[in-house]
Amino acid sequence: MTSSHETVTRVVAVAQRRSSRRRFRPRRLLLGLAGIVTFLVVWEVISRLGVVNPLYLPPASEVLVQLGVNFTLTGFWAAVGVTVGTWLLGMLIAFLLSAPLGVVIGLSPFLTRLTRSTVEFLRPIPSVGLIPLAVLVFAVPLHQSLLIVVYGAFWQIFVQVLYGVADVDTVAMATARSYGFSWWQRVRDVVFPTMLPYLVTGIRLAAAVALILTITAELVVGSPGLGREIGLSRDAGLYPSTYALVLATGMLGVIINVGVRAVERRLLSWHQSVRGDV
Numbered sequence: 001m002t003s004s005h006e007t008v009t010r011v012v013a014v015a016q017r018r019s020s021r022r023r024f025r026p027r028r029l030l031l032g033l034a035g036i037v038t039f040l041v042v043w044e045v046i047s048r049l050g051v052v053n054p055l056y057l058p059p060a061s062e063v064l065v066q067l068g069v070n071f072t073l074t075g076f077w078a079a080v081g082v083t084v085g086t087w088l089l090g091m092l093i094a095f096l097l098s099a100p101l102g103v104v105i106g107l108s109p110f111l112t113r114l115t116r117s118t119v120e121f122l123r124p125i126p127s128v129g130l131i132p133l134a135v136l137v138f139a140v141p142l143h144q145s146l147l148i149v150v151y152g153a154f155w156q157i158f159v160q161v162l163y164g165v166a167d168v169d170t171v172a173m174a175t176a177r178s179y180g181f182s183w184w185q186r187v188r189d190v191v192f193p194t195m196l197p198y199l200v201t202g203i204r205l206a207a208a209v210a211l212i213l214t215i216t217a218e219l220v221v222g223s224p225g226l227g228r229e230i231g232l233s234r235d236a237g238l239y240p241s242t243y244a245l246v247l248a249t250g251m252l253g254v255i256i257n258v259g260v261r262a263v264e265r266r267l268l269s270w271h272q273s274v275r276g277d278v
Helices: 002-023 026-048 060-070 074-106 109-122 127-137 141-166 170-178 183-221 226-235 239-267 272-277
Strands: none
Touching: 026 060, 060 239, 074 109, 074 141, 074 183, 074 226, 074 239, 109 141, 127 141, 127 183, 141 183, 170 183, 183 226, 183 239, 226 239
């Protein structure tokens, strides 16, 4: 009995050490930083040597200085707040529409067959192609941006939910039905645990797509936010500021991705894909 207990304790300790090593990988962090530094150095050299006209491609050092200046401006943070707010609202609407609809359609073979052709027709339509429609239908810039963002994020989540529902074990569903589980109980206790990894993957994909579409809508439509600031700087010929704002959108994307991945690891710590990836 003691030997068995010691074996279990040793296995748990080894697993904890491996988990700790996976959570912190300095080599991966250093490689990522090395890639960023290399990119900035190449950018600096290309601009300084005149390979590209420095007027249109300022040196990276000037852009980074301007980025630091932007960090001290309240207008910059106001634009960031508007962009994040539009992105978050679009993600919330897309989630509330796509997740329940995906579950309902996925659990019904009839609805799946009925909507398959419609889904395959609408899903490939690029969200940017809806910009003229958004401008015609809505007068408020926020509503125009939300139409584009919600449309793009909706399909990312909806399709993953359909995949997750289709992956549910039919034997488990039949067993739950034989035990008298209601429709809601089957969804909660059988469908949801299987669907959750797919749902989180869809949210992660949708988060990136939604941010891209938010910036695009602000840039093209003129909605308030970082995208519009990029357009205004470009039109005014303030190219260091333009590139600094572009870098800021990239940093915002990294922050969002890191945050979503952290939530994913938290929710799916039990799942094999996350245990092997963390």
